[in-house]
Structures are given as structure tokens and as C-alpha cells.
Amino acid sequence: MAKNKEAKNLDTSTEEKIIQAASKVFTQKGYVATRTRDIAEESGINLALLNYYFRSKEKLFQLIMAEKLQLLFSVILPIVNNDDLTLEEKMETLVENYINLLVDNPDLPLFVLGEIKANPEGFKERLQVRKLLQNSSFIRQLRERRPDVEPLQFITSLLGMTLFPFIAKQILFADEKTFKIQMEKRKALIGRWAKMMLET
Amino acid sequence: MAKNKEAKNLDTSTEEKIIQAASKVFTQKGYVATRTRDIAEESGINLALLNYYFRSKEKLFQLIMAEKLQLLFSVILPIVNNDDLTLEEKMETLVENYINLLVDNPDLPLFVLGEIKANPEGFKERLQVRKLLQNSSFIRQLRERRPDVEPLQFITSLLGMTLFPFIAKQILFADEKTFKIQMEKRKALIGRWAKMMLET
DNA sequence: AAATATTTTAATCAAATGATTAAAACACAT
DNA sequence: ATGTGTTTTAATCATTTGATTAAAATATTT
CATH class of the missing domain: 1.10.357 (Tetracycline Repressor; domain 2)
Incomplete structure (x- = not known):
């Protein structure tokens, strides 16, 4: 398991990147106007990762x-x-x-x-x-x-x-x-x- | 042409009903969260009438x-x-x-x-x-x-x-x-x- | 009343969008 | 190096939604 190794690059971890991007896009455009694809692009990751990490737009x-x-x-x-x-x-x-x-x-x-x-x-x-x-x-x-x-x-x-x-x-x-x-x-x-x- | 007869029921004309409904729904939910179907329902008319009267959601x-x-x-x-x-x-x-x-x-x-x-x-x-x-x-x-x-x-x-x-x-x-x-x-x-x- | 114009509708289309899946790439312990 | 578990991706689905179309209903003019 790589559970404990997450800490090594917490700042730049994928999860953190998504959160940062979501924070930016959501606060700028609001919930409905935000597309999960916007967040993915802003994070520099693929759309599917959003749902892999956070299950849904709503949860995020x-x-x-x-x-x-x-x-x-x-x-x-x-x-x-x-x-x-x-x-x-x-x-x-x-x-x-x-x-x-x-x-x-x-x-x-x-x-x-x-x-x-x-x-x-x-x-x-x-x-x-x-x-x-x-x-x-x-x-x-x-x-x-x-x-x-x-x-x-x-x-x-x-x-x-x-x-x-x-x-x-x-x-x-x-x-x-x-x-x-x-x-x-x-x-x-x-x-x-x-x-x-x-x-x- | 029935151009001049519109005045007879201006308050309850279809066009006016749509405007009233749009005013209500748009101000309540904002542009993106508003569906043209919401406005149609609120107006008591069919969806297609929106585009017939106002061409598009944006124009309305x-x-x-x-x-x-x-x-x-x-x-x-x-x-x-x-x-x-x-x-x-x-x-x-x-x-x-x-x-x-x-x-x-x-x-x-x-x-x-x-x-x-x-x-x-x-x-x-x-x-x-x-x-x-x-x-x-x-x-x-x-x-x-x-x-x-x-x-x-x-x-x-x-x-x-x-x-x-x-x-x-x-x-x-x-x-x-x-x-x-x-x-x-x-x-x-x-x-x-x-x-x-x-x-x- | 017949003909014409206007209004309204049901059905349908195409694009956008949230979500899923199966497979590939990668990291790491042994 | 090999095997195992984790991370990432491309491709695809199903639903929602703005818009269109062709036909039916209604009103107006002649």
C-alpha cells in the first residue's frame, strides 16, 4: 500500500491539485456554471479522475x-x-x-x-x-x-x-x-x- | 393582419406571460441555472413558444x-x-x-x-x-x-x-x-x- | 363559409455534460 | 526482473437541455 507515502508530495498531489482547481473554478463561476471538465482542465488532469477521487461533482x-x-x-x-x-x-x-x-x-x-x-x-x-x-x-x-x-x-x-x-x-x-x-x-x-x- | 388587435389582451397575452415568467425565474435562479423549460412551465405554455417568440434563451x-x-x-x-x-x-x-x-x-x-x-x-x-x-x-x-x-x-x-x-x-x-x-x-x-x- | 394568416403543439435533433468502464502506465516490495 | 497494487487515461454512455420542424388548432379576412 502507498497510503503513507502520500505525504511526500502533498502540495502537488493529484488530489490536492484537483481541490485547488475546484476551489478556483467553483468560487469564480458558481456550482451550476462550473463544468467538471473545467476543473479537470484547470487541474491538468483527466476528467475521469474527478469521479475517481471525489465520486461526484456534488461531493467535491x-x-x-x-x-x-x-x-x-x-x-x-x-x-x-x-x-x-x-x-x-x-x-x-x-x-x-x-x-x-x-x-x-x-x-x-x-x-x-x-x-x-x-x-x-x-x-x-x-x-x-x-x-x-x-x-x-x-x-x-x-x-x-x-x-x-x-x-x-x-x-x-x-x-x-x-x-x-x-x-x-x-x-x-x-x-x-x-x-x-x-x-x-x-x-x-x-x-x-x-x-x-x-x-x- | 392582427397587429393592432394585440392590445385587447396585452396583460394576458402569451408574449407578456412569457416575459413575466422569465423575469421571475431568471431573477430567482440566474441565467445558467434557468432552463427554458422552467420558463415555459411557469408561463403555462409550450417550450417551443419561447423560441417562436424570442428566438433564444439568450435574447429573452x-x-x-x-x-x-x-x-x-x-x-x-x-x-x-x-x-x-x-x-x-x-x-x-x-x-x-x-x-x-x-x-x-x-x-x-x-x-x-x-x-x-x-x-x-x-x-x-x-x-x-x-x-x-x-x-x-x-x-x-x-x-x-x-x-x-x-x-x-x-x-x-x-x-x-x-x-x-x-x-x-x-x-x-x-x-x-x-x-x-x-x-x-x-x-x-x-x-x-x-x-x-x-x-x- | 372558404381562404388565408396566425398561434400553438407534439415530436425530434444535436450538442453539452456528469458519470462509468476497461485497459494501460506506473510505483514499489520481494 | 517479476508480481501486485495503485494511478491515470481514452473511449463511451445516458441524461439534460436549447433549439427546430412540421403539422394541427385557432383566429381573421374576404
């Missing part, structure tokens, strides 16, 4: 999607319940981490939101962002600071300001380079704006 | 997309260059009109943005939102008020706060009813927040 997609959801959650989770951070620090860290993530993965928001809309049932279980936020210290802090403002409304704005430019990039920004520059500046901008929005 | 799609773009533009255009409106009035009207439009057409943003990303070339010509805003009185007023803030950054935030909830609805809000209630409240909220963001 589930793998990639789980990866991407994990990526998005891993930004929120460590922050919203960290009792060592003030409200301001939470907002700043959240925005900065998200923009850092999205500059490297600009297709992520439209991809994930699009797939959720295309198949809401498939995500009902996995996505309890609402429940997750519900009892967070982030929400508690928001309630204390501004008891008159619905926390979810504020969070929606914070996320909207942060994610929306990556969703509407094609429309709003001229080219990739100026976009990245603006996104760097944007970290501080959103931080300031969010604080202003909380003033009485 | 172009028609619907032009309609939707028009819808989105028609909110912005009359406002951003209206010299009778103050900066605050512009922002308030923009937000209110957009939320009104989106409550009735919640699929619009994700649909349009998704299709633009799927085929950027096809929109390069038609979408000069940037140029359109560039010389608007809206931008001029923003520059006067806050010369230190890039206007596009502010507009991105305004649009993000307004559009994002409709894009992330599935994730952030529990059910359709509470969502609509929150969106009504949101008009005033964004208005207030936008003004706060402009304070020095």
Missing part, C-alpha cells in the same frame, strides 16, 4: 463549500465572544480581518451568498449565524451602548460596509489595483464611521 | 436584464443630479426609494451583480455608473462637505448599508415578515447613520 462541491464557510466563520467566531475586547476593538478587528481575508479571496462573498440562495435548504442546518450572534458578548455590548438601536440592524450595516465593495467591485471600481488600495484605506474608514454611528 | 435574457438594469438606474439617475435637493435630501431619498424598490424585488441585487460577475464583458459598455456619478452634483456636494473623504468610499457604504440586507437576507434574518418590518425601520436608520458619518 460540498468539500469546497465547507472550506469556504469555515473561512468566513473563522473570522467572526474568535472575535464576537472575546470578552477581552471592547466594543470598539471588536468592530475594528472584525473589519480589518474581513478585509484582509477578502482581498485575498474576493470571490468569496458573492459565491457563498449565491449558493445559499440557490439552495437554502442545504444550509438551514449549518448556518445559525443568527443564533451564534444572539448570545454573543458583541451583541450584549451593543445593547448596553445603544439600547435604542436594534443590534442586528447595526451589524448588518457593519457587514454591508465591509462586504459590499467586494460584491459590487465590478460596478464601482475602475481596476483591481486602485480597488486594493481603496480597501486598505477602507479599514480605518469603516472603523471611524462605525464609531460615529454609535454616538448619541 | 437580454430583454429581462435590460428591464432590471433600467429599474436599478431609474432610482439613482433622477436623484444624484437633482440640484434642488440638499446632500441630506439626496441620501434620504436614495435610501428610501431603493428600499421601497427592493422590498418588492428582493432578488434584484444578487441577480444583477451575479450576472455581471459571470459575464463582465457583456456589461462593460452599458454600465458606466462610475462615470455617471463622477460629475454628479451628489459627488460635488460630498466633496464640499468632507473634502478629506473619498466620495466613492462614502457612496459604497451608503449602498452597502442599503443593498446588503437584501443580499444576505437568508443568513441574517429569520423570516420574510420580520425582514420587511426591519427594512421599513431601516430607511430612517440609514438616513441618520449616513448623516452622522458626515459629521466632523
Whole structure:
């Protein structure tokens, strides 16, 4: 058996190459628009290998999607319940981490939101962002600071300001380079704006 | 010829039924995920009629997309260059009109943005939102008020706060009813927040 | 009512696409 | 080197899907 020898070239193993290609093509084009042949070509391997390794397009997609959801959650989770951070620090860290993530993965928001809309049932279980936020210290802090403002409304704005430019990039920004520059500046901008929005 | 008699039942004419169905299915599922058979079924007509009336799926799609773009533009255009409106009035009207439009057409943003990303070339010509805003009185007023803030950054935030909830609805809000209630409240909220963001 | 034009349908085609299969190429232990 | 198990490929299948066609049904004109 060559089970243990897989590790030697894990980075360039066929399996890994397919995953990398699938990640790229799926996030760029979405599930339905992606043909298994696209992924095979991008991987530099034959079409049959996809089904040999991952059984089906659907299975491969589930793998990639789980990866991407994990990526998005891993930004929120460590922050919203960290009792060592003030409200301001939470907002700043959240925005900065998200923009850092999205500059490297600009297709992520439209991809994930699009797939959720295309198949809401498939995500009902996995996505309890609402429940997750519900009892967070982030929400508690928001309630204390501004008891008159619905926390979810504020969070929606914070996320909207942060994610929306990556969703509407094609429309709003001229080219990739100026976009990245603006996104760097944007970290501080959103931080300031969010604080202003909380003033009485 | 029966050319002039078409008017008698324009609302329920086959052509109109197909357009209505196409509008619904396309905006819900996007171009690639939509099958011409879906539209035919939704119209209550036979598949062959689609190609008889509209020649191809692509042509029908172009028609619907032009309609939707028009819808989105028609909110912005009359406002951003209206010299009778103050900066605050512009922002308030923009937000209110957009939320009104989106409550009735919640699929619009994700649909349009998704299709633009799927085929950027096809929109390069038609979408000069940037140029359109560039010389608007809206931008001029923003520059006067806050010369230190890039206007596009502010507009991105305004649009993000307004559009994002409709894009992330599935994730952030529990059910359709509470969502609509929150969106009504949101008009005033964004208005207030936008003004706060402009304070020095 | 007959003739003509328009609308609608059932049946079918061709291309695209996800998946399978059987055989070839390769790696590695003995 | 040989044999054994693993990896990779070319060829092929079955289904889906956009589109077409020829004929039937319906409406309109004369």
C-alpha cells in the first residue's frame, strides 16, 4: 500500500491539485456554471479522475463549500465572544480581518451568498449565524451602548460596509489595483464611521 | 393582419406571460441555472413558444436584464443630479426609494451583480455608473462637505448599508415578515447613520 | 363559409455534460 | 526482473437541455 507515502508530495498531489482547481473554478463561476471538465482542465488532469477521487461533482462541491464557510466563520467566531475586547476593538478587528481575508479571496462573498440562495435548504442546518450572534458578548455590548438601536440592524450595516465593495467591485471600481488600495484605506474608514454611528 | 388587435389582451397575452415568467425565474435562479423549460412551465405554455417568440434563451435574457438594469438606474439617475435637493435630501431619498424598490424585488441585487460577475464583458459598455456619478452634483456636494473623504468610499457604504440586507437576507434574518418590518425601520436608520458619518 | 394568416403543439435533433468502464502506465516490495 | 497494487487515461454512455420542424388548432379576412 502507498497510503503513507502520500505525504511526500502533498502540495502537488493529484488530489490536492484537483481541490485547488475546484476551489478556483467553483468560487469564480458558481456550482451550476462550473463544468467538471473545467476543473479537470484547470487541474491538468483527466476528467475521469474527478469521479475517481471525489465520486461526484456534488461531493467535491460540498468539500469546497465547507472550506469556504469555515473561512468566513473563522473570522467572526474568535472575535464576537472575546470578552477581552471592547466594543470598539471588536468592530475594528472584525473589519480589518474581513478585509484582509477578502482581498485575498474576493470571490468569496458573492459565491457563498449565491449558493445559499440557490439552495437554502442545504444550509438551514449549518448556518445559525443568527443564533451564534444572539448570545454573543458583541451583541450584549451593543445593547448596553445603544439600547435604542436594534443590534442586528447595526451589524448588518457593519457587514454591508465591509462586504459590499467586494460584491459590487465590478460596478464601482475602475481596476483591481486602485480597488486594493481603496480597501486598505477602507479599514480605518469603516472603523471611524462605525464609531460615529454609535454616538448619541 | 392582427397587429393592432394585440392590445385587447396585452396583460394576458402569451408574449407578456412569457416575459413575466422569465423575469421571475431568471431573477430567482440566474441565467445558467434557468432552463427554458422552467420558463415555459411557469408561463403555462409550450417550450417551443419561447423560441417562436424570442428566438433564444439568450435574447429573452437580454430583454429581462435590460428591464432590471433600467429599474436599478431609474432610482439613482433622477436623484444624484437633482440640484434642488440638499446632500441630506439626496441620501434620504436614495435610501428610501431603493428600499421601497427592493422590498418588492428582493432578488434584484444578487441577480444583477451575479450576472455581471459571470459575464463582465457583456456589461462593460452599458454600465458606466462610475462615470455617471463622477460629475454628479451628489459627488460635488460630498466633496464640499468632507473634502478629506473619498466620495466613492462614502457612496459604497451608503449602498452597502442599503443593498446588503437584501443580499444576505437568508443568513441574517429569520423570516420574510420580520425582514420587511426591519427594512421599513431601516430607511430612517440609514438616513441618520449616513448623516452622522458626515459629521466632523 | 372558404381562404388565408396566425398561434400553438407534439415530436425530434444535436450538442453539452456528469458519470462509468476497461485497459494501460506506473510505483514499489520481494 | 517479476508480481501486485495503485494511478491515470481514452473511449463511451445516458441524461439534460436549447433549439427546430412540421403539422394541427385557432383566429381573421374576404
